[in-house]
Amino acid sequence: MNLDLQLLKPGAVRNLKVNVGRLYDFTDINLNIRVLRGKSEGPTLFVTAAIHGDEINGIEIIRRLFQQKELKKLKGTLITVPIVNIYGFNTRSRYLPDRRDLNRCFPGSPNGSLAARLADTIMKSVVEHSTYGIDLHTGAVHRSNLPQVRAQLDDPKTMELAQHFGVPVILNSNYRDGSLRQAAAEKGVPTLLFEGGEALRFDEKIIRIGVRGILSVMKNTGMIEPDKKNKATNIGDSYVAKNSFWMRASESGVVKKIKKLGAHVQQGDLLAMIASPYGNSRVALRTPHAGIVIGSSQLPLVNRGDALYHVATFDENVDDVWETLESYEDGFQEGYRPIF
Numbered sequence: 001m002n003l004d005l006q007l008l009k010p011g012a013v014r015n016l017k018v019n020v021g022r023l024y025d026f027t028d029i030n031l032n033i034r035v036l037r038g039k040s041e042g043p044t045l046f047v048t049a050a051i052h053g054d055e056i057n058g059i060e061i062i063r064r065l066f067q068q069k070e071l072k073k074l075k076g077t078l079i080t081v082p083i084v085n086i087y088g089f090n091t092r093s094r095y096l097p098d099r100r101d102l103n104r105c106f107p108g109s110p111n112g113s114l115a116a117r118l119a120d121t122i123m124k125s126v127v128e129h130s131t132y133g134i135d136l137h138t139g140a141v142h143r144s145n146l147p148q149v150r151a152q153l154d155d156p157k158t159m160e161l162a163q164h165f166g167v168p169v170i171l172n173s174n175y176r177d178g179s180l181r182q183a184a185a186e187k188g189v190p191t192l193l194f195e196g197g198e199a200l201r202f203d204e205k206i207i208r209i210g211v212r213g214i215l216s217v218m219k220n221t222g223m224i225e226p227d228k229k230n231k232a233t234n235i236g237d238s239y240v241a242k243n244s245f246w247m248r249a250s251e252s253g254v255v256k257k258i259k260k261l262g263a264h265v266q267q268g269d270l271l272a273m274i275a276s277p278y279g280n281s282r283v284a285l286r287t288p289h290a291g292i293v294i295g296s297s298q299l300p301l302v303n304r305g306d307a308l309y310h311v312a313t314f315d316e317n318v319d320d321v322w323e324t325l326e327s328y329e330d331g332f333q334e335g336y337r338p339i340f
């Protein structure tokens, strides 16, 4: 499909269906693209979700985004694809029916595998029409992630966008081969990846943070008006994690987690105890470096070698990072307060 934005009337929302294939029984599979063209000119932002079919928070983030009154005065165009991996979404799976990870199959090709064709459609229908993009993800099944932006920060434009999103933790993340983010960057479309929460769950706080982050990017790039009461932009401090590491279980068994997601840990701190289910042995899991827990397994069962915690390390004092994180999260504790 050739998405001709000029054919959309200014101020109009259009729901477009792009056929991407059929099931065995010939049921048509359509990609649903929702486009809002602003009344005046401006950049084009794409927002995609559920490229991993079971990562559903982003679908709700996009649905809520369209309810925001700020979009009435949109300058430019917003292109959204709430469910990129339609097949995986309907089967509650990360993958496509052929077991491929769609986010390793970009930019795809029109004559390739099911995944390659779907990737190609996203590139031609969405990415190539955009100035920049945001791809929404969550942790995998039974893993929860602290809200964070991942981006290739060597690129100054991408770094600027990442800071506009306004979450406290930005993870410098090299491109993954075959990812949407990499393919978009190669087309000159800087793209952020927002991570938060876990697969197959709606996490209210993460959803609000996601909506707020996208609006913040739009405000800072001139797509929507800054809030009248608070002309200064809304961004809090962001800290860039230069590195991160995984803490893996040194033994199989049952887990008692001591540190939670978002915890601030110092070198040598006890993260978790792993015990035999029969009560005759236990081992401690201690962190070798200071940092912030940005990802955590939610399952109290482990095999030796399983990743239990994802810890980000910072050049700055971890206390400062943690304080920013605390005050940021407090803003989401007592119901929704419009912060802009």
Ligand SMILES: [Zn+2]
Residues within 6 Å of the ligand: 052, 055, 137, 138
């Ligand atoms: Zn994902």
